Amino acid sequence: MLVVAFHGDDGRRATFDVSRLPLPGWHQALAAAFAERTGPAGGLRTHAAARTGWGSLVRLMRFLGSLPQPPTVPGELTPEHVTAFHAHRMATSPATARQDFTRARLLFTRPSLREQVAPQVIDHLQRRLPSPRTPMAAAGTAVPPATGTTKRLTSGYSDGELARLMAALRADAAHIRDRIRAGEDILRRYQQDPQALGEEDRALGRMLEQMDATGQVPTPPGARPNPFAPERLALAGRLFLTLRDLPPLLLLAAALSERNGETVKELPVAHRMLDDRAVEVVIVKRRRGANRWSQTVTWEIGAPGRELHTPGGFYLLLLELTARSRRLRGSPSPLLWCVWRNGYGAGLGVADDHCAPFAHSLRGTPILPTAWAAGRRRPLLADPQPGSNGAPGPGQALPLQVSFNRIKTSMEVRRTKRMGGHLPSAAKSNTMPVLFRNYLSGDPVITAWAEEVLGEALADAEQAARRAHERATQLLGGDPRVVPGPAGVTALEKTSIAPSADRQVADGGLDTGWSACADHDRHPLTGQPCEVSFLGCFHCGNCLITRKHLPRLLGLLDALSQRRQELPQEQWWQRYGPAWVAIRQDILTRFTPAELEQAPTRKPHDALLDLVENPWETP
Structure with missing residues (x-):
């Protein structure tokens, strides 16, 4: 039987005549496979879905039938035929090429066809295609592609x-x-x-x-006797x-x-x-x-x-x-x-x-x-966009492109914003991956909102780190003592460290990880020998920074920047934020621009950050 009768879950009916397709050697297997795809256990259970699947099948068979040496039966199909079909669709209709390939894969994996097609063809169909998504145009603009037609927007509205x-x-x-x-x-x-x-x-x-x-509806008095x-x-x-x-x-x-x-x-x-x-x-x-x-x-x-x-x-x-x-x-x-x-x-x-x-x-x-x-009497216009390459200039607006997809995207974006970006709460009619991939990802409104939220969060985290540093310095005897210029004994005499430690500091005898410690045996808070991490030195009154410490401090900042790319922002600010704030705002600002410009030439290759953390704390 080469006619597939369809009765969908939406109550609509249709018939699909496989005998009208080219390559008669395929008809029996195609009819059986398409019947499975549109049957009670198949994935095409509405009239629109069945019509769409049938359209992809017709395009595939017409392409194979147009080849100089077409595969007359399913067993003659090769991976090269499949690749050629995908290339043909990309050249003629790139917007639907991926969908046609996906529907072909779903059809060929049905038992009626899978048993007749070579295994390497099935393997080739199962490969993952590259994503066709391209950066979207700004909301409300119409970008003319190479063909000269107006690009259909899918992003939401401003x-x-x-x-x-x-x-x-x-x-x-x-x-x-x-x-x-x-x-x-x-x-x-x-x-x-x-x-x-x-x-x-x-x-x-x-x-x-x-x-x-x-x-x-009658014809009103005085109107032309015309039904139109x-x-x-x-x-x-x-x-x-x-x-x-x-x-x-x-x-x-x-x-x-x-x-x-x-x-x-x-x-x-x-x-x-x-x-x-x-x-x-x-x-x-x-x-x-x-x-x-x-x-x-x-x-x-x-x-x-x-x-x-x-x-x-x-x-x-x-x-x-x-x-x-x-x-x-x-x-x-x-x-x-x-x-x-x-x-x-x-x-x-x-x-x-x-x-x-x-x-x-x-x-x-x-x-x-x-x-x-x-x-409409008052047409709807898109937001004016800055012009480039002949596009409308500032102050000029194009007609607003209206579609169900753009309205749905806009509503998904607004609901996600109301939920504070919490995807489990925002996912209403779709799963979280579908919500993010098809509606939120790349949308200008959600992108701008996310950047704003992220900027506010980073500012809050920086302020929290700053407050943590200030509280620590109050408990531990004040800010680190910074000695710009040559760290000789004369310069060190201006600090409040013990005279007996001047020469040791100048010679590097009291250096720790990235600074020097004026009194390691007496912590300002406990009065006992210091046991805190070297990252905690930057909040301690015993900490002493001289010009010779600058290269190591800059190397430490580079290591902290690398960790920032490896850890969640909240965790990074909690672990490294106070030290970063102390170095950037309380220490480096005490040195001259010439000293800061010269220090990177002597920056060490290894900042030794891993040595001050427990191995299980390293990201």
């Missing part, structure tokens, strides 16, 4: 762009809500007492009553949602629910109210593996009049706006979305049709979010 987008979505949604509620109010008043209305409203109420009963007349479309919008209403409503639902466009398009009618405070809905969450397509969510309803700000309240509003079209539709649909459309425009041969636009396919009705944003 704070200003997101604020403008949400305001526009709410404004359009409020206009749609008020328009339909105003029509329903006129219909209700007409049905109660037609004579209480004015002549114009009474004529409108008569047409609305006919529309409510039959679902058919704009007056007729405006009249339909008095009671029904129309196709042009979908973009702002779908996008706002995606933003409030923090879900992707696929999930929003498949919102169900069935729900459960929880004490009039929240609504419980079973939504579709794709790409989570076989038998894991559904997920139960609870959405807050919010206060009356705030339905455009809460996911539960907006869901109930959408149920209200689509209820009449669902009632008038010929066959019931479990999906929420149902709108009026011109039947002639859809090729149905009738004037009116109430349809569920996503019942058969998620791509059956194009949404075109960017066209909606550009076609």
Whole structure:
């Protein structure tokens, strides 16, 4: 059997005819393998996923069939064929080349094909491909690639762009809500007492009553007798949602629910109210593996009049706006979305049709979010970006690129910021690796926020190290004594060390790791022989620094900088921060620029940092 019948978990059906593909010697094995991929235990369990997998299969077979010496049966396939296919896709469609290769691997590892393909081909398919991710353009810019087309952005929006987008979505949604509620109010008043209305409203109420009963939209008086007349479309919008209403409503639902466009398009009618405070809905969450397509969510309803700000309240509003079209539709649909459309425009041969636009396919009705944003009375614009290489200059803004992916990324970024960057708490509809890899990594907003948080954390850590150094010096007799210039006996006499130790200090007889100790046998705090680490010398009143110690101190700073790359920042500041602060701020500042410039020429190769730490403390 060369026709694969598909019945997905989303209730959609399709058939895939393998016999239309080239290379007949492959057909039987391909049909069996694709049936496994789309079957109950396979990974392609929705109509969109099955169509996408079928598209990759068609492209692979057409490529193999176009070769001068094609593999006529699966056993003739070689790693070179696979490599050539990947190179061909990279040259013609680099954006989907990796996905095509991955889907080919998943197909060829099914038992029906794996047993017929050479093992080296399977090994070649299992290799790890390099990541196709490239540095993203700045948010809101459109970078023209070599082909001259506009690059599609995937990063999130800046704070200003997101604020403008949400305001526009709410404004359009409020206009749609008020328009339909105003029509329903006129219909209700007409049905109660037609004579209480004015002549114009009474004529409108008569047409609305006919529309409510039959679902058919008449031609308004004075309009052209044409089913495509704009007056007729405006009249339909008095009671029904129309196709042009979908973009702002779908996008706002995606933003409030923090879900992707696929999930929003498949919102169900069935729900459960929880004490009039929240609504419980079973939504579709794709790409989570076989038998894991559904997920139960609870959405807050919010206060009356705030339905455009809460996911539960907006869901109930959408149920209200689509209820009449669902009632008038010929066959019931479990999906929420149902709108009026011109039947002639859809090729149905009738004037009116109430349809569920996503019942058969998620791509059956194009949404075109960017066209909606550009076609508004006040078009949405991206943030102005500095110009380079002919790009728009400062003060010039491009139309804002609007997509479900960018909205989802923006919402993931904002939630992660609210959670303080704690990924386990921020991971809502995805795992932590997927959240970081697909939404947070490389996003300009999260990058700027992370740099700000990191800068504040480093500043706090430095201040904490400074305070620790100051507390230690107060307990241990004051700051280290620094003697700039030649460390002769005359210079040392100006310090408070014992006269008998002057010559020993000048000759290096009292040197420790990186300084000298004026009285090793009497610690300022305990009065006993000193037992602290050499790193603790920099907080002690017995510490004496001369010019000859500078090379070793600079070598120690280099070693501390190396440790900074090996240890977490918090641990580094706790272990080495006080010594680093003492050297940088209390010691090096006492020497002249000429002394500091000359010291690196005599810097030792080994700072001996490992010798002052226990082996188990070394990173």
